Amino acid sequence: MRNMDNRLRNADKITMDVIAKNLEVSKTTVSRAISGKGRVGRETRDKVLRYIESLGYKPNSMARALAGSKTFNIGVVIPDTGDRGDSPFFKDCLIGVTAASARRDYDTVLAVVSEGNYGNLERLVNGRRVDGIILTRQDKSGKMLSYLRRQDMPFVLIGSDSDSGVYQIDSDQKDGCCELTAKMLRQSPKGVALLAGPKDMGVERLRYEGYAQAFELAGLKVNESFVFWNSESRLDGALDKILKAGIKCAACSDDLICLKVMERLKQKGVSVPDRLQVVSFFDSEELENNDVPVTSLHVDTKFLSQKAGDLLIDILDGKNPDVCNYAKCSVLYRSSFRSNAG
Amino acid sequence: MRNMDNRLRNADKITMDVIAKNLEVSKTTVSRAISGKGRVGRETRDKVLRYIESLGYKPNSMARALAGSKTFNIGVVIPDTGDRGDSPFFKDCLIGVTAASARRDYDTVLAVVSEGNYGNLERLVNGRRVDGIILTRQDKSGKMLSYLRRQDMPFVLIGSDSDSGVYQIDSDQKDGCCELTAKMLRQSPKGVALLAGPKDMGVERLRYEGYAQAFELAGLKVNESFVFWNSESRLDGALDKILKAGIKCAACSDDLICLKVMERLKQKGVSVPDRLQVVSFFDSEELENNDVPVTSLHVDTKFLSQKAGDLLIDILDGKNPDVCNYAKCSVLYRSSFRSNAG
DNA sequence: TTGTAGGCGTTATCAT
DNA sequence: ATGATAACGCCTACAA
Numbered sequence: 001m002r003n004m005d006n007r008l009r010n011a012d013k014i015t016m017d018v019i020a021k022n023l024e025v026s027k028t029t030v031s032r033a034i035s036g037k038g039r040v041g042r043e044t045r046d047k048v049l050r051y052i053e054s055l056g057y058k059p060n061s062m063a064r065a066l067a068g069s070k071t072f073n074i075g076v077v078i079p080d081t082g083d084r085g086d087s088p089f090f091k092d093c094l095i096g097v098t099a100a101s102a103r104r105d106y107d108t109v110l111a112v113v114s115e116g117n118y119g120n121l122e123r124l125v126n127g128r129r130v131d132g133i134i135l136t137r138q139d140k141s142g143k144m145l146s147y148l149r150r151q152d153m154p155f156v157l158i159g160s161d162s163d164s165g166v167y168q169i170d171s172d173q174k175d176g177c178c179e180l181t182a183k184m185l186r187q188s189p190k191g192v193a194l195l196a197g198p199k200d201m202g203v204e205r206l207r208y209e210g211y212a213q214a215f216e217l218a219g220l221k222v223n224e225s226f227v228f229w230n231s232e233s234r235l236d237g238a239l240d241k242i243l244k245a246g247i248k249c250a251a252c253s254d255d256l257i258c259l260k261v262m263e264r265l266k267q268k269g270v271s272v273p274d275r276l277q278v279v280s281f282f283d284s285e286e287l288e289n290n291d292v293p294v295t296s297l298h299v300d301t302k303f304l305s306q307k308a309g310d311l312l313i314d315i316l317d318g319k320n321p322d323v324c325n326y327a328k329c330s331v332l333y334r335s336s337f338r339s340n341a342g
Numbered sequence: 343m344r345n346m347d348n349r350l351r352n353a354d355k356i357t358m359d360v361i362a363k364n365l366e367v368s369k370t371t372v373s374r375a376i377s378g379k380g381r382v383g384r385e386t387r388d389k390v391l392r393y394i395e396s397l398g399y400k401p402n403s404m405a406r407a408l409a410g411s412k413t414f415n416i417g418v419v420i421p422d423t424g425d426r427g428d429s430p431f432f433k434d435c436l437i438g439v440t441a442a443s444a445r446r447d448y449d450t451v452l453a454v455v456s457e458g459n460y461g462n463l464e465r466l467v468n469g470r471r472v473d474g475i476i477l478t479r480q481d482k483s484g485k486m487l488s489y490l491r492r493q494d495m496p497f498v499l500i501g502s503d504s505d506s507g508v509y510q511i512d513s514d515q516k517d518g519c520c521e522l523t524a525k526m527l528r529q530s531p532k533g534v535a536l537l538a539g540p541k542d543m544g545v546e547r548l549r550y551e552g553y554a555q556a557f558e559l560a561g562l563k564v565n566e567s568f569v570f571w572n573s574e575s576r577l578d579g580a581l582d583k584i585l586k587a588g589i590k591c592a593a594c595s596d597d598l599i600c601l602k603v604m605e606r607l608k609q610k611g612v613s614v615p616d617r618l619q620v621v622s623f624f625d626s627e628e629l630e631n632n633d634v635p636v637t638s639l640h641v642d643t644k645f646l647s648q649k650a651g652d653l654l655i656d657i658l659d660g661k662n663p664d665v666c667n668y669a670k671c672s673v674l675y676r677s678s679f680r681s682n683a684g
Numbered sequence: 685t686t687g688t689a690g691g692c693g694t695t696a697t698c699a700t
Numbered sequence: 701a702t703g704a705t706a707a708c709g710c711c712t713a714c715a716a
């Protein structure tokens with residue numbers, strides 16, 4: 001009766017064995033034809049491929065995983081926080097990573113972690129359910145990061161980490177700021193003002209560098225008296241000074257500052273973009289929906305995380321990619337500033 | 343040298359074989375001790391369990407999957423749409439499902455689909471990478487649904503479908519509306535008004551039924567002249583009528599209507615909740631952040647999707663759960679109405 | 685209660 | 701170029 005059992009199974013469950021028998025070749029040949037590894041005669045291969053196609057056969061991924069000790073799964077860590085605001089970010093991460101995965105025949109599996117509790121991640125690692133992990137910047141303590149290291153589990157961080165040797169990818173804000181500043185410079189001969197945040201913040205520094213680089217590339221020098229650090233607390237003064245100097249363009253280093261700037265300008269009756277053009281180095285929905293929609297630098301999360309997925313799979317494939325990686329930002333042109341370059 | 347290879351491997355890769363040998367029992371015994379299936383002597387079992395614990399051994403899930411032809415993975419379908427608004431919903435779905443999965447030793451794998459393209463889903467099904475699927479209400483055409491049926495892939499729908507035999511779970515809005523209305527009835531002897539939408543909409547109907555049920559349970563009769571269908575187009579009249587009649591409570595059937603109602607009341611100088619108490623049968627962030635935050639019926643997506651996960655796994659476990667399932671809504675009390683019951 | 689052996693469906697290593 | 705056969709690590713029917 002064991003036999004009958006098998007016969008029944010073979011009737012509907014198509015496996016390499018069945019295919020091999022029906023085609024009167026060996027499993028090995030079938031396997032090779034499918035994977036493309038190892039030599040197979042053209043004819044034989046085509047025959048197998050055609051047959052498989054006609055049957056709609058798809059290899060069993062679990063068997064493949066076991067045999068190759070490779071799961072073809074990559075894990076993505078997302079936080080379970082109450083914060084609704086970051087949902088779009090994480091959703092885009094998942095979509096991006098999944099896009100990269102699917103393209104290279106991987107699947108995406110989830111690990112939901114909360115403040116200091118990454119049991120879910122451990123499950124994935126312990127059970128060897130994934131070949132690698134994608135981390136997003138939310139683990140302040142870096143516990144997961146060092147955990148993954150201890151476990152020799154390959155991983156990629158979306159975001160930045162100074163820890164050497166951590167594969168990471170971040171949006172290239174410096175480059176973006178440079179690009180956008182350059183565009184403004186072309187329209188504002190008297191210079192471009194920068195309304196920045198605290199000078200000692202990493203991102204702020206980065207944005208400033210991009211801003212400064214644009215000047216350099218244009219053969220100009222930054223006029224530091226129009227770079228307002230901690231501008232939030234003294235917007236009115238800053239804006240007055242800018243307007244008085246006849247400067248036509250101002251960049252805000254993030255959306256919060258920018259929103260306040262727009263409000264102040266409105267109250268002052270200063271028309272944007274006619275009298276002053278404004279951009280933000282960081283995009284947000286509020287900026288898009290503002291009275292006068294604000295041109296800003298957009299971090300394309302899907303694109304970024306797709307590259308993260310590709311990076312991870314490259315690592316898994318034994319390639320030796322760069323440790324630090326960057327994804328270009330894009331400029332979202334809205335009415336507060338339009339490039340006249342094209 | 344094959345032998346040496348094996349010895350090396352055994353040194354770091356702990357498998358049942360290794361454990362069995364070190365403990366001088368058979369793999370079978372180890373397996374049984376772990377799974378709890380089949381009889382094992384108490385002593386033996388404890389010995390094995392302790393040893394495993396001390397080693398930090400975790401069974402290889404791929405091997406388990408192959409042997410048991412069960413992946414212990416469940417797939418969740420999420421859409422890749424531009425709509426940012428629904429991100430929180432899907433994120434909560436993922437978190438909820440993952441919570442249920444993890445609790446029962448399953449993992450969650452993603453399928454990202456877009457308008458009419460569910461290749462990603464097919465991958466999961468074809469490669470037998472999942473044991474079941476969770477669908478969320480976004481497939482208008484029902485293509486995925488019928489595809490899964492054809493493939494004999496168990497699935498659960500988050501939302502409602504009239505198609506018979508589709509395992510589904512939805513929030514119990516009728517029940518929630520009833521509960522909330524009942525609470526209001528206790529505070530408003532002259533009755534509770536309902537500002538509804540189009541009478542022919544499914545949800546509207548449902549909400550009305552809940553509303554009506556509360557009256558019934560209280561031994562009262564609905565006064566249909568205070569049920570305003572299509573109220574959006576005649577809010578002013580409706581509100582005047584309500585106020586004139588001395589009614590102290592009004593329910594709006596959704597957030598959009600409610601927001602408008604709140605605006606009108608503000609313009610009229612009618613104080614909420616002092617003069618009129620207001621609730622919404624559907625929650626939204628705007629309602630929470632409103633001038634006067636509005637008490638409303640909240641669909642707990644995490645909870646709902648967690649139950650969806652449990653439902654699916656029940657099915658996979660061969661239990662025979664109900665086809666149609668409901669998850670209770672919760673009332674979020676805010677200042678526009680407070681229950682005096684507790 | 686415990687052990688033996690075969691099977692799950694691939695991939696990889698040898699031969700031929 | 702192709703095939704036999706042994707892994708991969710676990711589960712389970714059957715035997716003892």
